[in-house]
Amino acid sequence: MPRVTTVLRKSRKAIQDLDLLKVLHSEITHEHSSNPFQDKQSGSLGDFTLDWDSPKSQDVVLRKKSESGEEVAVSAMLGPEIYEGASSFPREALMKVCIKKPGLSSILQFDCGVSGKDNGSEFDIHSAHYLPSTSLDSSNYKGPSYSELDPNLQSELKRYLVSKGIEESFTNFLLLHLHRKEQGQYVNWLRKLEEMVARGDDD
Known part of the structure; x- marks a missing residue:
């Protein structure tokens, strides 16, 4: 039995x-x-290079360094699904942009969200911080809530990031790359x- x-x-x-x-x-x-995501336009990295893109991780890191010595680093990964509004992508990308000037230890850090739209993508700044030291001491005052800033200053900060290469072609590439990466995984x-x-x- x-x-x-x-x-x-x-x-x-x-x-x-x-x-x-x-x-x-x-x-x-x-x-x-x-x-x-097969037929979507991939966009362009511009002057950035992919510094980290492990097939076993969800995030990517991109960097660029200008002739003046200024460094811009971008880390990004997909966030939760988007339930409101129309989007050509099911998820938003969470993007952190850090800018370091030559000869300084301080960093400007921007926390952003990248979402799809009909023919591309767009990004919004969620928060902006001035970090006076690369030690990133959590006790340092990082500035007021971004939503409390003057709307004109918010617009200028976004234009500032665009001037550093965070423009639509770049966010198109980033959003599509992250979705393709997730699907491949x-x-x-x-x-x-x-x-x-x-x-x-x-x-």
């Missing part, structure tokens, strides 16, 4: 694995055939799961 029970259990597992393999294969095929995860089930591996 124990042997019959073992055979039945293995048969049930084989049927379940076969069903799961069919579902996994269908999902992988669907992801390839209905890629929503999802498909790779499905393939690994498919391989594991096909081998009959147990947890």
Whole structure:
């Protein structure tokens, strides 16, 4: 009787694995055939270079250094799904921009959100900080709430970032790259799961 029970259990597992393999294969095929990011314009990095883009991480880091020695670093990753308004992308990118002048240890830091629009992307500044030291001491006063700043100053700060290369072509590239990166990671995860089930591996 124990042997019959073992055979039945293995048969049930084989049927379940076969069903799961069919579902996994269908999902992988669907992801390839209905890629929503395939035909979108990729934009341009401009003067930035990709400094970090590990296939195992969700974030990317981009940097550029001008002839004057000024450094601009951008780190970004996808945020939660967007539930309000129309967007060509399902998720917003959370972008941090840090600007360092030559010979100074202080940093200007901007926390931004990048969202899709009909024919591209746009970014908004959520907060802006002056960090007097690269030690990033949390006790330092980082400035008032961004929403409390004068609207003219808010507009000028956004123009300032655009002048540093954070313009639409760059945010187009960033938003699309992050969505493609996430989709690629999802498909790779499905393939690994498919391989594991096909081998009959147990947890």
